[in-house]
Amino acid sequence: MTHLSTLRVNGDRLWQRLMAVGAVGETARGGSNRQALTDQDQAARELFLGWARDAGCSVRADAAGNLFVRRAGRRELAPVMTGSHLDTQPTGGKFDGILGVLGGLEVIETLNDAGVQTDRPLEVVVWTNEEGARFDTAMMGSAVWSGAMTLEDARALTDRAGVSVGDELDRLGYGAAPPPAPHEVAAAFELHIEQGPVLEDAGIPIGVVTGVQHMSRHRIVVEGEECHAGPTPMALRRDPMMALARFLPELYAVADAHAPDGRVTIGFIDARPGSGNTVPGRLELTVDVRHPDAGRYDAMVWACEAAVAEACGTLGLPATWTRFWHAPGVTFAARCIDAVRAAVAITGHDHLELVSGAGHDACNVAPLAPTSMIFVPCRDGISHNEAEWATPAHCAAGTDVLLHAMLHAARA
Ligand SMILES: [Zn+2]
Structure with a gap:
């Protein structure tokens, strides 16, 4: 044998x-x-x-x-x-x-x-x-x-x-x-496959996956008042876009404060009525927040919500913040991660330890059995x-x- x-x-x-x-x-x-x-x-x-x-x-x-x-x-x-x-x-x-x-x-x-x-x-x-x-x-x-x-x-x-x-x-x-x-x-x-660019970028064939990051998506609605773009002086407007101008840099600053793993994505934005010469009466956007560490993830969500509340409060505009999707993070089992590390040592491949940015079936198995994942690179990180x-x-x-x-x- x-x-x-x-x-x-x-x-x-x-x-x-x-x-x-x-x-x-x-x-x-x-x-x-x-x-x-x-x-x-x-x-x-x-x-x-x-x-x-x-x-x-x-x-x-x-x-x-x-x-x-x-x-x-x-x-x-x-x-x-x-x-x-x-x-x-x-x-x-x-x-x-x-x-x-x-x-x-x-x-x-x-x-x-x-x-x-x-x-x-x-x-x-x-x-x-x-x-x-x-x-x-x-x-x-x-x-x-x-x-x-x-x-x-x-x-x-x-x-x-x-x-x-x-x-x-x-x-x-x-x-x-x-x-x-x-x-x-x-x-x-x-x-x-990793479904992201990290392994390829590092030129490393194996990812030892230690968990799946915490992620959630939030809907922000800011109410204002529609009015004519010409006759209404700037100081007398109730313009949700002015609130956006204040809190948008703050949201990216939250990601910066939790670099390199923090992620903040504003993937959807909609102003109503959507007319070029009307101050919008309603602004809606989504904010997707992710971090592998539970404490830092919570801090990021709190800071984003506070930034929105602060900007809208200063301008006197009513705003709501609603979490509409949430996938709690997963920390994989130490002994499975160790088994993968041991396997990497036997095979002699270079490896990186990383946290998955996407959900997988392993997330559903993990609460019931010791679980972990192995990633390999995919071209340009595309999936x-x-x-x-x-x-x-x-x-x-x-x-x-x-x-x-x-x-x-x-x-x-
Ligand atoms: Zn898959």
């Missing part, structure tokens, strides 16, 4: 499978369109399940359409889990999610080839509707599995044509499967785009790290 630390995945086989899945629902510009629970999504799942069965794995589905592929361990213990998603955005890429699923299968194939048995079973999961593109709830399947969302609420989600998740689950044969329920998991790892690209070498490097992290965690 090969010495375990010298074990490496078959990068060619992994790449061929990435390209084969990417060809299902392939777009004209080389991306993929496999939205959740479509025939294309199902075809990619069948392709994956065929390979998994050929690799000797047992296969089960739950009523949310989540797929669990398992390689038996030496003992009947809680498994080491990995996986991600096979669905894509309408103009998605070949790597977001898919690498995490096929990387998990490649770990199993590599162990089969080398004749290595693990104490614990290994499990590869395909979570349903991670993207939330067709049905507007991201990370749906993992949320239902974890209990963060009910199956009934998931089934009731509809796409723009009025077709429900429930209709599609029934049509594709998942409706009769056992209801989703979390099982005991010894450790969980998710391999994913959710047909141009999304990761190199064969980086895909293989990330999967090697996944292999050794899973081996580490699979010891009884």
Whole structure:
């Protein structure tokens, strides 16, 4: 038997499978369109399940359409889990999610080839509707599995044509499967492309992901009074734009005060009535605030809200601040992060420790099982785009790290 630390995945086989899945629902510009629970999504799942069965794995589905592929361990213990998603955005890429699923299968194939048995079973999961593109709830399947969302609420989600998740689950044969329920998991790892530019910029192939940042989005509405742009002297106006001119620099100053990790984004702004010669009577904008550290994140939100209140108060303009979206941050389990660090040491790859700027299925697994993530670079940091690209070498490097992290965690 090969010495375990010298074990490496078959990068060619992994790449061929990435390209084969990417060809299902392939777009004209080389991306993929496999939205959740479509025939294309199902075809990619069948392709994956065929390979998994050929690799000797047992296969089960739950009523949310989540797929669990398992390689038996030496003992009947809680498994080491990995996986991600096979669905894509309408103009998605070949790597977001898919690498995490096929990387998990490649770990199993590599162990089969080398004749290595693990104490614990290994499990590869395909979570349903991670993207939330067709049905507007991201990370749906993992949320239902974890209990963060009910199956009934998931089934009731509809796409723009009025077709429900429930209709599609029934049509594709998942409706009769056992209801989703979390099982005991010894450790969980998710391999994913970074979806940002940090690793590529640093020229480093592996990200050891220590958590997911705190994020929330807020709606600000400032009320003023519409009046004519000509006859009304500046001093007599009730102009919400004057408040904006005061608080906008303050919002960016909050991000600066929490650099380099703080993020403040004003992504939407609307003045009414929207006429060039009328002082607006109403201003609406959104502020997205993010930081990996809970205390600093809270401080940023508080400072942004205070800056808006101060500017509007000074001008005597009524203003409201409403949080309409919130994703609490996640701190991954120290022992899973340590397992990834140990795997990085075995494989000899350079690495950076970083915090994910986006949400992943791992966020739903983390409250129930020790969890962490591994990132690999993607070209120009681009994702959710047909141009999304990761190199064969980086895909293989990330999967090697996944292999050794899973081996580490699979010891009884
Ligand atoms: Zn993803």
